[in-house]
Each structure stands twice: as C-alpha cells, then as structure tokens.
Amino acid sequence: MNILIVEDEARIASRLERMTRDILGDRLQSLMHIETLHEAMEFLEKNPLDIVLLDLNLNGESGFDLLKSVVAGSFHTIIVSAYKEKAIAAFEYGVLDFVPKPFNKERLEQAFSRAIGKDNKAINPARFLAVKKRNRIQIIPIEHVLYIKGAGSYTELYLTDGSKELHDKSLEKLEQLLAYLFERVHRSYLVKASEVKEIAVKTGSKYLAVLKNGVQIPVGRTKYKSLKAKWI
Incomplete structure (x- = not known):
C-alpha cells in the first residue's frame, strides 16, 4: 500500500x-x-x-x-x-x-x-461524491445518484437527470463508503436500494433489478435469492 x-x-x-x-x-x-x-x-x-x-x-x-x-x-x-x-x-x-x-x-x-475491507462496521453516511472535472471539482449529492457501474479501476455514476459522471474510485471503494444506502446487486453494479421497484426473472434465467424509472440492472445469480427477499 x-x-x-x-x-x-x-x-x-x-x-x-x-x-x-x-x-x-x-x-x-x-x-x-x-x-x-x-x-x-x-x-x-x-x-x-x-x-x-x-x-x-x-x-x-x-x-x-x-x-x-x-x-x-x-x-x-x-x-x-x-x-x-x-x-x-x-x-x-x-x-x-x-x-x-x-x-x-x-x-x-x-x-x-x-x-483494506476487513471491517465494514459503523459505516457513516456520505452525503456527497466529488468528481474531477477539467479545472474543478464537482460535488454531487448522493440523492442524485441512482446507480453506479464499475468501469475498470473507475466507476460511472448514473444520475437522476439522466446524465453520467466518471468517478476515480473503484466500485469496491465506493461500496465501502455507500453500503448504508446502495446494494451490490452484481459484480459490476451498485444500486440505490430505495430506487428498486422489483427483482424480475427473464427468459434464460436472467435476473434484473427494475428501478422505479424503468431502468433494468443485471443481478448476479448468487445475489438473486437474498435480494428477492428484500423486494418481494
């Protein structure tokens, strides 16, 4: 380190x-x-x-x-x-x-x-995420973030207004900061729990988290049962 x-x-x-x-x-x-x-x-x-x-x-x-x-x-x-x-x-x-x-x-x-991920207890609520712009830092309120997608060592923040921002932290690091509010539904996605309408099953045994705005996020097979119990 x-x-x-x-x-x-x-x-x-x-x-x-x-x-x-x-x-x-x-x-x-x-x-x-x-x-x-x-x-x-x-x-x-x-x-x-x-x-x-x-x-x-x-x-x-x-x-x-x-x-x-x-x-x-x-x-x-x-x-x-x-x-x-x-x-x-x-x-x-x-x-x-x-x-x-x-x-x-x-x-x-x-x-x-x-x-280093050994102790995730007592998570304190972050209210903002800071995003680097060309000549400034943009502060994004957490309530404006719907879901987060991993993009290699970076992440993509998908916002309520339909826009997308690139964040320098990995999905794992953001999961540590936002575990009180976001759910890891897939190896590549964090979703705000309050925005999930249902967990759906599609043909071919594909699982999806359907958000209130209609966006569908893939759900990992190993995550399906535990997540289904939360949003039945």
Missing part, C-alpha cells in the same frame, strides 16, 4: 509513521509525510496512493480545502484530527474514517482495517 501522511506537527507525524509501519507491515510499499497543503496537492497530482491520512488544521490552513479534492481521488481518505466537531462534515464528503486526537494504535488499526 502507498500511504501519504499530511500533518504539520512533527511529533504526531512521527507517531503516525511508526504505527502505520507496525500495523501494515509487509503490506506497506511506500510511506510519505508532507506538512503543507500546497505540497500535498502537488504530490497527489503526481503519485498513485491507496490511503491519505489527513489533519484538518495545517499551520492555520484548513484541511477541508484539500479534502474536497482528495475525496474525488481513487484512494481512501482517513481524517486524523482533534476537531471532533468536524467529523460529520468530513463524513459527508466521503472520508472513510475519522480518527480523533489523541489516538492510539488500536483506533488507527481499526481505520486501516476498514480501508
């Missing part, structure tokens, strides 16, 4: 580095520490990452200025901050976890476990 720590206090950054190495062990491929928002922005543009550990107060600058950009990235973001009152806002923008300072190794390990 490739990890970036964005933290302006050397003592805390050193502690995060030590704990990260202890927790991830052989999983860790690279670990970088940066102190300023500007340097972090430049690094993120040029280097592939799996996780960013981000403080919200960096030499008086707000980590939220960086957060709005990083949540559009292909990696997960974990906030490490003393500003507990900012947790709800951070989760709304799609961070994976919020580790309050002072923290211990067990709490940081829990956050990493969620990032």
Whole structure:
C-alpha cells in the first residue's frame, strides 16, 4: 500500500509513521509525510496512493480545502484530527474514517482495517461524491445518484437527470463508503436500494433489478435469492 501522511506537527507525524509501519507491515510499499497543503496537492497530482491520512488544521490552513479534492481521488481518505466537531462534515464528503486526537494504535488499526475491507462496521453516511472535472471539482449529492457501474479501476455514476459522471474510485471503494444506502446487486453494479421497484426473472434465467424509472440492472445469480427477499 502507498500511504501519504499530511500533518504539520512533527511529533504526531512521527507517531503516525511508526504505527502505520507496525500495523501494515509487509503490506506497506511506500510511506510519505508532507506538512503543507500546497505540497500535498502537488504530490497527489503526481503519485498513485491507496490511503491519505489527513489533519484538518495545517499551520492555520484548513484541511477541508484539500479534502474536497482528495475525496474525488481513487484512494481512501482517513481524517486524523482533534476537531471532533468536524467529523460529520468530513463524513459527508466521503472520508472513510475519522480518527480523533489523541489516538492510539488500536483506533488507527481499526481505520486501516476498514480501508483494506476487513471491517465494514459503523459505516457513516456520505452525503456527497466529488468528481474531477477539467479545472474543478464537482460535488454531487448522493440523492442524485441512482446507480453506479464499475468501469475498470473507475466507476460511472448514473444520475437522476439522466446524465453520467466518471468517478476515480473503484466500485469496491465506493461500496465501502455507500453500503448504508446502495446494494451490490452484481459484480459490476451498485444500486440505490430505495430506487428498486422489483427483482424480475427473464427468459434464460436472467435476473434484473427494475428501478422505479424503468431502468433494468443485471443481478448476479448468487445475489438473486437474498435480494428477492428484500423486494418481494
């Protein structure tokens, strides 16, 4: 895994580095520490990452200025901050976890476990997805997303107005963030549960999730029974 720590206090950054190495062990491929928002922005543009550990107060600058950009990235973001009152806002923008300072190794390990898919409990509701445009970041409310289709290492967001947006996160990463609201009906699709009208069976034993707007989404054979019970 490739990890970036964005933290302006050397003592805390050193502690995060030590704990990260202890927790991830052989999983860790690279670990970088940066102190300023500007340097972090430049690094993120040029280097592939799996996780960013981000403080919200960096030499008086707000980590939220960086957060709005990083949540559009292909990696997960974990906030490490003393500003507990900012947790709800951070989760709304799609961070994976919020580790309050002072923290211990067990709490940081829990956050990493969620990032690698070992612990999906206590999912906090994201209210927005950030999408990269040519010269800006577009914030899309979750209520505008009907379903999500995997497209290799990217995903396609299908919206209520009939438009489509490309997101840098994989389907697996978005599933971690949106499991409270979306159902994995197929290896390539996440569907908003509240938009499913019925589960239909077509000729040739093809299963479909029929949405309220008439769109039909394929349902995996192994998913059919459990999903049928939810929408009978």
